[in-house]
Amino acid sequence: MSLSEKLQGYSGEARAMLEGVGAEIGDEVEIRAGEKTYRGILMARYELADPGYIVIKLPNGYNVGIRVSEVKEIRKLASAKKPRFIPPPRPPAKPGLPKVMVMSTGGTIASRIDYRTGGVRAAITAEDLLSIVPELSDLADLDAKILFSLFSEDMTPHHWNEMAKEVDSLIRKGFDGVVITHGTDTMGYSAAALSFALQKPPIPIIFVGAQRSSDRPSSDAATNLIAAVRVAGHAPFAEVCVAMHAWHSDTIIAVHRGTRVRKLHTSSRDAFKSVNADPIAYVADGEIKVNARGLNPRGSNEYSFKPGFSPDAALVKFYPGMSADLLEILVERGC
Structure with missing residues (x-):
């Protein structure tokens, strides 16, 4: 610590x-x-x-x-008794399944409640996530790694570059899909960033998070993760997406295009929505139901890797009465 x-x-x-x-x-x-x-x-x-x-x-x-x-x-x-989580043995991989990497960057989906202090701790790894959701072993030959262990509000353009480089490496190693576990507050930003860095990829890259930690009865972590792995391993399209609950029930998971998705609620399970567009797919009853045309196909040979996000870029929202001085200040500071 x-x-x-x-x-x-x-x-x-x-x-x-x-x-x-x-x-x-x-x-x-x-x-x-x-x-x-x-x-x-x-x-x-x-x-x-x-x-x-x-x-x-x-x-x-x-x-x-x-x-x-x-x-x-x-x-x-x-002294405090440190949280200790011992995951059950990981289920053995089944032959013939697509190879999917689950890459952890932190967030609620990789957290557990410390009931002694009432706080949330990043106490489980991506490997733990796999072992406590045994259904995943029927969907893919899974591997796992920790890239970061960050609260999503601490993500920076540097982290987007590192995520993009790691995914590019996994693509070149022959993985069939990548799932990135991420804190929900800035997941939409990271999904959009990787959409520009990993253009027309040959495999799906699926961001997934949880509104409630995995040890709470109302947690959405397992259902979101199962859907994300299903899409990463079996979807006919290859896009950078976000997979989260479509509504309050566990029955439908929406798959949003990375450049269209935003978080619109603090705690609701269906906080993520596609803006000015419909989700490109849904996962329901164990099936992927494609909801859009003209998607980049799995196996695309037009893949282009373009990392290089600058920390000097600024997001400026116009509002009535906005002074041009604000733009001049940003220019003076090198943006």
Whole structure:
């Protein structure tokens, strides 16, 4: 665990106090502030929250924020029990199935709830995802790797370039499809980026995520992943796509073209929609139902690899009354 993750969200004097006693997120601590003493579990905080508080979960289940300026003493009572997930054995590959790579970049689909702190941790790998969804062994000869372990809001043009290079390498190694697990907040951006970097690819490249982590009863992780692997291995088309729930039920997964898809809701299972277009396909009842014409075919011989995203590009949205000064500022800063 990195230093920032050990005290996620804490900075300044609060962080210095906690580091001074060797405390980490999830540890049991005792804090004396004013005339009161508080005992509980040290909680993570949002990085943009007021830095002048330390948050702990009390034995009654409630969280309390303690003003740093009132803290007289902090004691670490016990270290946190680290989350431990032991996946079942991975099912053996069946002969004759397409070879698909599941590549993890992070996000909710690769996370589990830490019920001690109430937070979400990136505690499972792409290999774990395969082992806990045994249905995948009937769809493809699967391989898995971790490319990144990031929250999707931390994705940058550099990461798009790295993803594109890795997929290009897998195409040249003869894989029949690629599934990229990704955090949902910026998955639409990554799908669009790779659509331009991997033009007319010979195999499907399917982004997939989850609105709810895999250990929650309402999780959409397994159904989305199963559909993504099915499309990557068996679809007659070869496009960069996003595969997510078409509506609240598990019965239909929509396959959106990477340059058309956007996330339009924070938590709903059907948060992803194609803008000014219909999904190019649906997965329902174990079948891929193509919903568009003129798609790039699997096995395309017109593949063109064009990476090279610049960090100096800016996305500017026009609005009524917008000042031209904003554009001039961007130009002055090298955009």
